[in-house]
Amino acid sequence: MNKIVEIKNLTKKYFTKKALDNLSLEIDAGKIVGILGPNGSGKTTLIKILTGLLRQTEGEVFIDKHKVGVYTKSIVSYLPDRNFLYKWMRIEDAGQLFKDFYPDFDEQKFAELLAFMKLEKNMKIDTLSKGMMEKLNLSLVLARNAKLYILDEPIAGVDPVARDQILDAIINNYHENSSMLITTHLVRDMENILEEVVFLKEGKIVLTGDTETLRAEKGKQIDDIYKEVFASEEE
């Protein structure tokens, strides 16, 4: 099967502290993979390396067979966990910005996503609610025809209706030739759309596998396995 992401023995040190510790991971095309872990487990560091915002200390990272660089940035569509648009903008300006930046931005797809999310292109950014903002950001990111979508906490802090719309948009956008990597704390809400999960703890993978297999083996939902794996962290 075609591998979209190949990570080999990846280590990232901040001075002496290891944020990622000899981590290896492969993601096949057509998979939606969840990266699960508490704050400080290394999720953000991993995403920043995949998106080229940080450089690793050791190890190799390939996206679509290329080292992270200009090419990989053109095929990775990234939803950050914070707002990245200017307040003065209207939704259509945000679309224009993406169109200027990314050749793979599909205006038709963007219009469809906006309609699906019930957003109007003349709405002003600074009047949007948190849920609407999240839906807009996701629409922008999914409107690109990318090979790898990285969604950092896509449903954090949104109401249940917006959450369902976001999940539907993710399922709608699923394509067998591209992959999605999703980080989340809200395991319960997200686990059914994840095909594989990776539990990250102190920069290491402590558990990984096919979600259906894990559920069957442990006789528990992923949310409960998560609580079990990370219970000691909370104490």
Next chain:
Amino acid sequence: MEFDSHLPIYMQIMHVIKNRIVSGQLRGGDKLPSVRDLAKEFKVNPNTIQRCYQELERENLVFTQRGLGTFVTEDLEAIKTLKTKMAHELTQNFIEQMKKLGFAPQEIIKIISDRINRRHDDE
């Protein structure tokens, strides 16, 4: 839909589809929803639905026509057999639960027949 945490999701969705077939909500030869549409309905990964359709196909309850979609079997005997099988499973479960509560077979029969007769009077 709330899923039971003990069973793989694809099996639970298989069960829902079997129910729809047996109850006549889906008839022999009917087209099943596309993988993507059903994935949205249940809010699950599309590959979970794919797996579910594959397993249903292995059980000869559905068939796939390339480029057209997945359809409910036209073999009415197979649907009838499924219906009987599901009834047996339900009954077996019920009997086991009742035995656990300490009911003897004769008591179980009485409870069921009283219940059915009461229902009948209500209607």
